Amino acid sequence: MSDTMTTHVKETSGLIASDKVEGTAVYSHSGERLGTIANFMVNKLTGQVSYAVMSFGGFLGMGNKYHPLPWKTLTYDQERGGYVVDVTPEQLESAPAYSDDDLPNWTNPSYRAGIDDYYSRMPPL
Amino acid sequence: MSDTMTTHVKETSGLIASDKVEGTAVYSHSGERLGTIANFMVNKLTGQVSYAVMSFGGFLGMGNKYHPLPWKTLTYDQERGGYVVDVTPEQLESAPAYSDDDLPNWTNPSYRAGIDDYYSRMPPL
DSSP states (O other): OHHHHHHHHHBOSSEEEGGGOTTOEEEOTTSOEEEEEEEEEEETTTOBEEEEEEEEOOBTTBSOEEEEEEGGGEEEETTTTEEEESSOHHHHHTSOOEETTSOOOTTOHHHHHHHHHHHHTSOOO | OHHHHHHHHHBOSSEEEGGGOTTOEEEOTTSOEEEEEEEEEEETTTOBEEEEEEEEOOBTTBSOEEEEEEGGGEEEETTTTEEEESSOHHHHHTSOOEETTSOOOTTOHHHHHHHHHHHHTSOOO
């Protein structure tokens, strides 16, 4: 009951609390459930989300894989209550990703450039 | 050690992970520590942070008070590693706030309008 109430007040059609983004579903264009949001990477100066990190897979919580997705590849789908990502599962497979044992260095500009570059080179679906 | 590492990889000069915003310090213009960020309220469609919720006070974790601050009232201070808010402690005192027992209804447009209105009526410092 208390949990339901918290969700109710913290997630509206327009706003979501930063501590509630985890678990939001991510779908492909064809409606396949690809994974869930692990967190957002927010620009501290502008307040704009730069990347949504999608987690998927893992067996019994082990072996999670994380895909940082540039914000512009995502569209929020009000009906589904989740994000639709403008890439195919095949494109995701070769996209930049990391695991819990191998966290990226976000301070390294070339790490971010690699992500941006990968997605900018993709043909629109 | 593990904690330090996590902070290192998740918080850079430019980006902060949404699950790491909690606890970021908020200062007044005169350098007084007013409180800490409890969470960000993010527009799900645009990915722009609309409000930063500042928590302060409370005795042994009881009686926390929360102030939703429009994003535009905040400036990130790289040196301090925290946000500076464009209001005086006196102005905050009469600003919209809520407690754990009295969570706001973010779905109500007039709730947000009340916050926006309060801060738009304030003279610049």
